[in-house]
Amino acid sequence: MEAVRDFRESRDHRCDICRRQWQEGGSSFHIDHDGACCPSRGPSCGKCVRGYLCHLCNTQGLSWYELVGRSVAVVPLFEDYLQRYERNRGGIAPPQA
Template sequence: MQSLLARGVYWCTMCQQELPAERFLTDAIRNGAPRSHCRACSGKRTRAKKFNLSFAAVDRLFAFQNYRCALCDKEYEDGDGLNLDHNHACCPDKGTSCGECVRGLLCWSCNAGVVTWYEGVRGRVTPIPLFEKYLNNPPAVAAGLVRRRP
């Protein structure tokens, strides 16, 4: 570990990559040593747990979407800033999901603002093709990570 840190890098045990040390959180319990997984993997692991998916499924969704918001197409390096969107009608408890209603990765603005607004007015306004495409064939379904719900 010390030889890696002396070079300014560290090994992520999850993505199996040597990465710059600044891409790791440090752990006070370990006297400021880097954690065993990078920030990106840590975020994916947290999302996977919260939304009842495997780490591999979340990792595949990030790759499938090229680390971009499914609606506004903004790129987020390492996925920081992307939220897992799910159908709240299926799982109304805030921040939890059965995993089968996960739709895709959205930035905060698209997740908390745009999709929430559109779902509230859907059927009462002229359909917006971009939103309809996302809701009818979400990236998680297109990537084969979850089944299309009837």
Template sequence: MRWFKITPEEFGALLEYQGVACALCGSVEHGGRNWNIDHDHDCCQTKKSCGQCIRGLLCASCNGWRLPAYENGPEHLKDSPLVNGYLADPPYKRWVLELEDSKH
């Protein structure tokens, strides 16, 4: 979590916000040791993140091959409303905005 500049409390709150499920496929099983923190690799091209480009928490399958295959695939095949919706409006950004709004 420290690589992504997110605290364990924030991680847990984001997971709750996502319904304790993968933000992409909706699986309630993480499929590994824990949920994977997805971030925009165009922003931070290493395993570490600036913390601003986190998108959501994904299961091992979505983070390991589903999303990378989609993002790296040919443009004419990038027509999934589910994936495009996740990428355009990631849960982490919605969660942060709701937190900020609740403080005002």
């Protein structure tokens, strides 16, 4: 546990991706490692440790990014989608369920 505490302190208690700060009793943070090197459950060899991540970045953000093939080409698709919404926000009301 001391090694985990030291690692967390070396990261200023912040997620290496979104920079959200870990707080005692708050949502969980994870020491991320390359699953291709060591099993996803169980101890890591230590050489494949990539960083310190909040739960959201570890389970949703990074997992998704690795799943889509690490392609930054998908980012404009999401940006376009959000911009279309913002342009149309004042226009037509969404259908009622």
